[in-house]
Amino acid sequence: MLDSRYDSKEIEARIYRDWEQSGFFNPDQCVAKGVTKKNAKPFSIVLPPPNVTGTLHMGHAAMLVIEDIMVRYARMRGRKTLWIPGTDHAAIATQSKVESLIYKKEGKNRHDLGRENFLARVTQFAAESHATIVNQVRRMGASIDWSREAYTLDDSRERAVREAFKRMYDMGLIYRGARIVNWDPKLQTTVSDDEIEWVEEKVPLYYLKYGPFVIATARPETKFGDKYVVVHPKDTRYAKYKDGEKIDLEWINGPVTATVVKDAVMDMSFGTGAMTITPWHDATDFDIAERHGLDKEQIIDERGRLLPVAGEFAGIKIKDARAAIIGKLKEKGLVVKVEEGYEHRVATSQRGGGIIEPQIKEQWFVAVNKPFMKSGKKTTLKELMRRAVAQKKIKIVPKRFEKIYFHWIENLRDWCISRQIWFGHRVPVWYRSTDAHGRPNGTPSDSRGVEMCVGETPKGEGWTQDPDTLDTWFSSGLWTFSTLGWPKETKDLATYHPTDVLETGYDILFFWVARMVLMTGALLNDIPFRTVYLHGLVRDEKGKKMSKTAGNVIDPLEMIEKYNADATRLSLVVGAAPGSDIKLSEDKVRGYRNFTTKIWNAGRFVLMNYRPEFAEVKISMSAADKKYLAGAKRAKREVARYVENFQFHRAAEHAYHYLWHTFADKVIEVKKGDLKGSDAKKAASAYRLLEAILRECLQMLHPFVPFVTEELYKNLPRKESEFLMIEPWK
């Protein structure tokens, strides 16, 4: 007989173990054991791999729940269902985490340890983190196929990365070049445009005398080498100056010869309509310089200090130099006006928090605007990404994110994929130069006698591998097919790709979702998934982002310990419309714990009234009972409809209401008398009805609250399946 108390700790541990041992998380087993038809329609999802930087938070929990709902539903509907687990090495995130841990504990940096030793430490950290994460995924009840687990940095994925790099290089989509990149002086690496956080700042806007011009700038400390003054070609104020005209003038550290450049990028209404440019440290200026073939000079070094071009200011950190430079400019009478409170955005590194200093660097890039041939047609990566969604091959839920996606693509620049960090996939390129100096300064394949080998480790003497590693999103971009065995033509790849749904947070739509579309389009000429379902961020009850420093973090494991896993799951689904943030409070979890108790008690009540002799009583169902049963079936159909339309919040709520306010409050109450009365026929008929409805309830609730429903199912007197998890949903 069932305990009056629902002992979640014992039950959850036991049930998860039984599920896992049954092998039914693996679709091959389901087919082998006859649970799933051999030719059943596949349903596949890849788990967005959590970073091996620590532990799972509520956002991960929300993701696991939504995916598990889809997976359990699909499995019960008879689909050949695969959910692949994995973890992400998260290059920069993990490396900087371990670096700071080691520095705090031992006072050493990565250079003190050396590349090999340091990487061993990161690998060890990643392994510990992995163990924690895997345990947490299990505790949430995820019905995921552990036999196919992958890691973005394991051997199989390494092969995929090398192959992808090689193929894209051969297609001309990956190139090495000196372009302006986002340099993080703190982490000493480049970062991509998407890894930047713009911070609004109010600074003085300086109007400086530049010969006959007045130019406005918020960053006087970068202006040393400025020798071009740019104006709009149609600006009548500057009509008397010809494009390319040279003017001698007095500047910060003495006389310079300036050249007039006319470019339509200028906004005539801003400042004086004239500006000087610093092409080495500003993306816009870089573009102007490229368009007009202008010189570019480095002013700031990799650690944020001024170079010798700054004369007396050389060696000073730019932040400290500003006041001194303004002082000198004032002395020389070059400051015309200072406008206080000018609003301006500063690029900061999302990871390290430091201020990004654009630099021109020789890096590896993915060319997004370069035409290439794809199945006989000319296209670009940008176009390919746009069309996948525009032509409705990929659907984004909620739809409004499609617009955001298109907008992002329009503004996309070439993607810088090389990083100057150690942890990650090393760039699969080898160089051999006659002077044997490792990586050369120039273009590797240029005339300076440097040989280059891409893709596989070359044979022979004197080769040096590129010291850089790849952006972590390069390997995650391959995730839907690298997890299925690509570049090998595996059966899994043929069966489960493209995947059905990619479920993730809207905050990584660009980082990840778009990159997957890009990589899959380029390499497989296909889409990675048919539907993108975006969930919101999990916030605290006041709508604030959960963070350790704010102390408002609700830990999913703690909620599971205190309440139970099913309650934790429901609290992350109900009230969470697609794409909108979820406000979570402990009260909410407690509320759903009460609901799991209600399920337990309703189920227990039905089961405790079972008598074996009911089997011998012949009954025909009354019209009223048929109506009750039909109501349950209708509720289940509604739940199914909501799940299929990705409205999990409504599905869960619907099932919740049916169980509590119809089944428990009405049907059970009405039938209670009959059940307990002396009339055997009435009792049998009441029981029969309640059990039938209970079965419907257990099914419709199972994707949301798998543990309590599975345990009740286990105690049904007659069962059709070994587990509720695989009971056909009809």
Added chain:
RNA sequence: GCGCGCUUAGCUCAGUGGUAGAGCAACUCGUUUACACCGAGUAGGUCGGGGGUUCGAAUCCCUCAGCGCGCACCA
């Protein structure tokens, strides 16, 4: 600057043309065996403001306001 979202009961939210809903919180009553992690009941909203379309609008259109977010080469 461009774009998007939100604004419904104290709180969290559902509700896409037809007499305002749920959960939590509050209040009252109730422990005669499924459940006090409960039940029965009560109270609480001119659906952000204004205008329009319509026989009829929380729901469609316009406009304003507040909050939040995304994007952007205004130095």
